[in-house]
Amino acid sequence: MMDLLTGPWQFGFMERALVGGILVGTICAVIGTYVVLRGLAFIGDALAHAAFPGVVIAYMLQANIYLGAAIFTVATALGIGFVSRRARTSYDTSIGILFAGAFALGILLMSTIHGYTVDLFSFLFGNILGISTADLVVAGALAAIVLLAVAFCYKELLLLCFDPIVAEAMGYPVQALNYLLL
Numbered sequence: 160m161m162d163l164l165t166g167p168w169q170f171g172f173m174e175r176a177l178v179g180g181i182l183v184g185t186i187c188a189v190i191g192t193y194v195v196l197r198g199l200a201f202i203g204d205a206l207a208h209a210a211f212p213g214v215v216i217a218y219m220l221q222a223n224i225y226l227g228a229a230i231f232t233v234a235t236a237l238g239i240g241f242v243s244r245r246a247r248t249s250y251d252t253s254i255g256i257l258f259a260g261a262f263a264l265g266i267l268l269m270s271t272i273h274g275y276t277v278d279l280f281s282f283l284f285g286n287i288l289g290i291s292t293a294d295l296v297v298a299g300a301l302a303a304i305v306l307l308a309v310a311f312c313y314k315e316l317l318l319l320c321f322d323p324i325v326a327e328a329m330g331y332p333v334q335a336l337n338y339l340l341l
Contacts, residue, residue, distance in 0.1 A: 211265035
């Protein structure tokens with residue numbers, strides 16, 4: 160009976176999957192609190208799907224797919240903040256517009272690739288059992304950066320989530336904090 164429970168842990172891919180899941184779960188728990196308090200619950204799904212055009216563009220340019228996804232995701236997050244502030248719309252509206260537009264761009268670009276054999280859609284869903292040691296190093300570094308940023312800006316982010324007007328009146332850089340959170 161114990162072999163049934165301990166057997167899978169003899170494989171390296173299971174250990175890497177566990178560590179990767181713990182890292183991502185920790186980051187999501189810490190950031191997720193602020194995201195929910197700010198009413199940005201849709202942003203996780205939106206940014207995950209907004210990475211798709213970056214994947215496709217990187218594939219077309221034969222560049223690093225992860226870098227393409229990261230660049231496009233950060234650009235979309237900053238775009239959400241810009242559109243929301245500039246057009247004076249809610250974050251949900253900005254998220255919906257950019258999410259749909261980015262994903263549609265990815266589909267459009269993918270349809271122009273003739274005879275592709277790579278399953279680019281697999282980048283949307285991932286495979287936790289396929290995490291490499293290099294992926295763990297990147298995830299660990301990002302987790303450290305996120306946790307340090309949240310620890311450094313804890314009270315500012317908390318005040319921003321509950322009362323952005325008071326945060327601005329107290330002299331906190333509200334727009335910069337909004338972009339940091341995005």
